[in-house]
Amino acid sequence: MISQFFILSSKGDPLIYKDCILDLRGRSGGPGWEWCPRARLYRWLLSCSSTRSVRGDSGGRDVAELFYRKLTGLPGDESPVVMHHDDRHFIHIRHSGLYLVATTSENISPFSLLELLSRLATLLGDYCGSLGEGTISRNVALVYELLDEVLDYGYVQTTSTEMLRNFIQTEAVVSKPFSLFDLSSVGLFGAETQQSKVAPSSAASRPVLSSRSDQSQKNEVFLDVVERLSVLIASNGSLLKVDVQGEIRLKSFLPSGSEMRIGLTEEFCVGKSELRGYGPGIRVDEVSFHSSVLLEEFESHRILRLQPPQGELTVMRYQLSDDLPSPLPFRLFPSVQWDRGSGRLQVYLKLRCDLPPKSLSQELSGPEQKAELGDGALHWDLPRVQGGSQLSGLFQMDVPGLPGPSGQGPSTTAPPLGLGPASLSFELPRHTCSGLQCSPRRGPHIVSELCQACDGAIPRSPWSLLVHPALQGEGRYTGERGPRG
């Protein structure tokens, strides 16, 4: 049971604050005690600090402030996920730069509460188009309306988009930034160009509930395969750890009740023992499906049937570890030279992208390539890397007094001790690591059949299926951890 819910911006400004007081503390501070004949009891309630802070005039602003003060003043070894003050627990998640915070005074299930917070984040994203400081402050009325429906005196009523859309009256305010990209997708004389088949990247960030009068409501389905890859490579180049977390995400703008079938490739197999077909197949270790997915045909034909509610939904999650069928997208070859006399450290990094030339890694941080030294680490940002290309960087640092392996000459190729591992994080569109090879033109094999809706009641307009597979990865190469003296 939640006592309060609020959203803070990344700087700590309260954007949304909702008091769901059915808390006893609130009740005792509410009407019902004024008549109490005993002045002492009255005084107790008034002097009780938490009563005051909850019922204060500032409308809960001080609770939010208290949270932010605690968060920023937290000692390093404590986790900020759950914090307490008096007998109030603060539980929060960070989502797209916002803090979504719930307070409770009960010993509640942390999993359910965190799940609820992230579900709220998704819901708000669905209704406002995207989640961010700007969209929230533009849609304050809508957000409050939504929260009123979802949280009934601190208890969850429903979080399904289907149910909620009956109650929500406010329409989302969307600001459409002018984008050249939109223009470029319009072909000559309205002809379909190659580009118009590809949705602009902002297409998925629109509210689920478009206005009722809107004629041009498109029946669109966005299907993303997102994988997070974390890799650990030993200094001799062998893989120490490979971990792939994949998700099939669906964002549906279809009218509710339409059925959808997602066909996975027949070679898709789960677990180590199972093998299907002749080829190597796509193998994952573990799969879990959303509760709305019907799995009758999954065993025989690898077809997932579902009636997606409008909005975002994670259809399937899968994990794969250790045996990676496809090679890693990047290889890093580090070498370190260290001049002991002058304390000069030379780090030579060579990065090779083994992908086909057409694929690009997405922009990481900025348009410019830059390298900087800070926090005791060297950061090298690359905006994009062309497939099949090779990049190298030479970094020179003067580090006097670095301890090294003893008993060697002044200039040596042996790296000094205490040089940490190299870590690599990247984002790759149109590439997945799971299963077999993924060709960017055909989309990943994991989604090989087009979604077919077969509900007669719905007008048969061509639904566009947009596939945005993406790979986010983080590799840690411990390559330059050299031999020790």
Add this chain to the structure above:
Amino acid sequence: MPYLGSEDVVKELKKALCNPHIQADRLRYRNVIQRVIRMPKLDQWGQAEVLNFLLRYEPRSEEELFDILNLLDSFLKSSSPGVVMGATKLFLILAKKFPHVQTDVLVQVKGPLLAACSSESRELCFAALCHVRQILHSLPGHFSSHYKKFFCSYSEPHYIKLQKVEVLCELVNDENVQQVLEELRGYCTDVSADFAQAAIFAIGGIARTYTDQCVQILTELLGLRQEHITTVVVQTFRDLVWLCPQCTEAVCQALPGCEENIQDSEGKQALIWLLGVHGERIPNAPYVLEDFVENVKSETFPAVTMELLTALLRLFLSRPAECQDTLGRLLHYCIEEEKNMAVRDRGLFYYRLLLAGIDEVKRILCSPKSDPSLGLLEDQAERPVNSWASDFNTLVPVYGKARWATISKYQGAERRGPELPDTASFATSGPLIPEENKERVQELPDSGALVLVPNCQLTAEYFEKTWFSLKVAHQQVFPWRGAVHPDTLQMALQVVNIQTIAMSRAGAHPWKAYLSAQDDTGCLFLTELLLESENSEMQISVKQNEPRTETLNSFISVLETVFGTIGDIKS
């Protein structure tokens, strides 16, 4: 009452789940559970809520228990972590007499937990890691084959890395020790000093079992000559030597030279202790201590000076020739110049001890140099699953047991303090009593079926009217000593949901109080307390608006317990 799905039926079912009549009838109960869990409208929040409710039911027979477990089995495979963890908790509690079932459940929940541990949401990941640690306390080998899942990645926040290091430290076994140590060694040179130190302490923890490998790694770390690393390594060595005497030789060889890289108090104390206790094996120990004595005037930490005194005296016993002069200078400084009283007293004490003769000093100072049994004791801290089953899927593992204890103690104090409205959890918690409320319940052992409603608040006028319209249902006399403290009494009564309507001032003669309470069926209990000045007896008269003897008796016993408790406090 939380709202489940959209239909009132669900509410009804939930009520039924708490209805003792239905719980008494096994088949009916099973039907109700079946109906509830097959409700199509029951979303994940509803499921979590229902699982929470089922915790209150205690199956009567083994057969029934397994029936329920089979019915609920599908919840363990839910895609929502909240539901899976709720189901796990329910299973662990229901199967508290069947350890093999509990282990089975924990095996089943391994997959979802590991998935949550590597989930994109850091917060979920953190909560999952805390629960993994909780499980590891009871089943040390449970996650050993998945140790790679707990390797840290560079971009993770600090608190997750620290949890992962703790987990790694606990799941280590013969097969993965090499890889885990290799990984931990990588963390020791991390950019963040805190994280590096946590990793070194973790290696120290593993060293209790795999001593040789760990001591070798720690010795290598000394070669880095980094201050923050050296100080932690030396502290780890000190703890290790105390617990595992077999590594003393290796540690003594590693120590020379590291005094140059230690600046902080903790590290200095550890090094001086090691030099004092094992100084006879370290050739240059007297000279290192001599350096410390030279700089003792600029020493800012009294604890270091005290440690230095003890260490030098110990070393003097084994290597008198090299230490005599230094010890003399240190004692002189401590007694004549030192301003800190504790240090000066310690100096004087050692001085007088030396005057008593060297044999006396040996007898007193030469304590054992290690205590391997302590390490064994710590290993045995493996706790049974039942000790934490009721904490599973709550905030307790997330805060950590120790921190939770301080939090709930604080809250308990606050609740017993002036402000006592938070008693609803007590009244509604039913058979499953949260840990924190247990002691309070023990105060009321035989309150039976009586459940008093917390916020029953009558107006004084209404009370007066009702009081005069009813007849006295019960009168009793309790022994009582001394005067009444109205505040204490009012507080104690509030804890058991009895409300005070009016009360005389303290010390008034005769002293009177009027109380009211209401149970969950709506039956009112109005009570008058009367204390005559000369009597050592409290006379109570209870009036009831529905004549029911069994609840009346329980109410009287509640009152009796309260008076008994207050009497205890006073005496």
